[in-house]
Amino acid sequence: MFLAILASNVRLISHWSESRGVYDDICYLRQAHLFQRFGWQGLDTSLARETDGYLAGKLRSIDFPNWRDPTRAPCHTQTADGSKWVMTPPPGTGFALALFPEGFQVIPLYALANMIIAGFALYGLWRAREPVSLTAAAMLGVLSIYFMINPAKASYSIAPTMVVCVLAGLFTARLFVDDGRRRLLAVAAVGLLLGLSASFRIANVVLSAGYFLFFALSFLIWRSREAFVSGLTLGVAFLVGLLPVFAANLVNSGNPLVSAYGGQDTAPRSLDPAVLRAYLGDTQFPLIVIACVWTALLWRFPGHTGVRKLVLLVAGNLVLNLGFFATHPVFTPYYITPILMLTLWTLLFTVVFTRGTSQGSIAQEPGGPRPAEMLSRRST
Incomplete structure (x- = not known):
């Protein structure tokens, strides 16, 4: 099933066009063009560098009104000092597209991302040892590969984000x-991946909220050296992962902490009934239910001493992210997909790593019983 869906996805992707009329696509492709043209200096997205007519040509290909005026281009904004016009998206998606030849970038990016997700789905299936974990791996594998077309096709930023989510x-x-x-x-790998995810979508920075809350509360409660070092490692790795975003901000806005995206979303946060109804009628809602029920079941039947701690982290992160997007002024079919996939992949790998230990013993959780002791208890 995995391979059949993957083959179907690749066949569909192979017929995609890079001029499908979505405004954000133009910006991601322009960022890729700048990287291919100027190397790392492509971080500078100023319209003053638009000397080869690339942006105008792309806008004209989708019949964009006023395509001759670059300042009217989508996802471009004027800096606070009024000195230049720059793009608002972070550089990660454009960099990923720049790895492939111009004019043939979207198809190989999505095909590669699909293959990576399918590979991890097969890995989860291979590691599963019990009927329950095997079923969970099969179902999540099918869904995750399918989601690489819908809703991932809605934005070029979602394909690399999905890969980061499975790794995290x-x-x-x-x-x-x-x-x-x-x-x-x-811990370092998680922090680095979460930081890098913001290079694809600025909103991905919210994926780290539950992690920082968990490690902060762990230190405040236990006051242990291990909790402090773990939290510090997470924070440092997260900042390292954010370096591409900081660099892009510095080049475009003059301040590493000021994003060109700032000011694009100034609507006040509130629970909009229209937004909530949109999520209730979308594919994301059943996934929310599945993630919540699975989290609750893992709390009730942990199977390993460290699992309940992980459940607390996952639950806190899920609540914070759902709260953020529930109060977001705009609905899209993919806003909540990253946190849902991060949650579901985390739960799946937790189940396959901690249940059915015939392939080897489980490593000791700091402060908990040793593997031999755990196996002895189970035998008794």
Whole structure:
């Protein structure tokens, strides 16, 4: 099933056009063009560099009104000092597109992302050892590969985001089944991935909210050296992952902490009934229910000493992200997809790593019983 859906996805993707009329597409492709033309200096998205007519040509190809006036181009804004016009999206998606030849960028990006997701789905299936975990791996694998077309096709930024989510889910699960140095490496990997995710979509920075809340509360409650080092490692790795965003901000707005995206979303936060109804009628709502029910079941039947800690992290992150987008003034079919996929992949890898230990013993959770002791208890 995995391979059949993957083959179907690749066949559909191979017929996609890069001029489908979506305004954001033009900006991601222009960023890729700048990277291919200027190298790392492509971080500078000023319209003053638009000397080859690339942007105008792209806008004309989708019949954009006023395509001759670059200042009317979508997702471009004037800097606070009025010195230049720059793009608002972060540079990550454009960089990913720039890895492929101009004119043939979207198809290979999506095809590669689909193959990576299918690979992790197969890995989860291979690691599953019990009927329950095997079923969960099969269902999530099918859904995740399908989602690489719908809703991932809605925005070029979602394809690389989905890859980051599965990687972050894998390392998050390892946080609570590894110990010592391996656990610290998993913390660093999670922080780095979450920071890098913001390079694809600025809103992805919210994916880290639950992690920082969990590690902050862990230190405040336990006051241990391990909790402090883990939180510090997460924070430093997260900042390292944010370096591309900081660099782009510095080049375009003159301040690494001021995004060109700032000011684009100034509507006050509130619970809009129209937005809530849109989510209730969308594919994202059943996924929310599945994520919440699975989280609750894992709390009730943890199967490993560290799982309930992971459930607290996952639940807190899910609540914070759902609250953020529920009060967002705009609805789209993919806004909540990243947090849902991060949550579901984390839960799946947690289940397959901690249940059915015939392939090997589970690493000791710091402060918990040793693997041999756990297996002895189960035998008794």
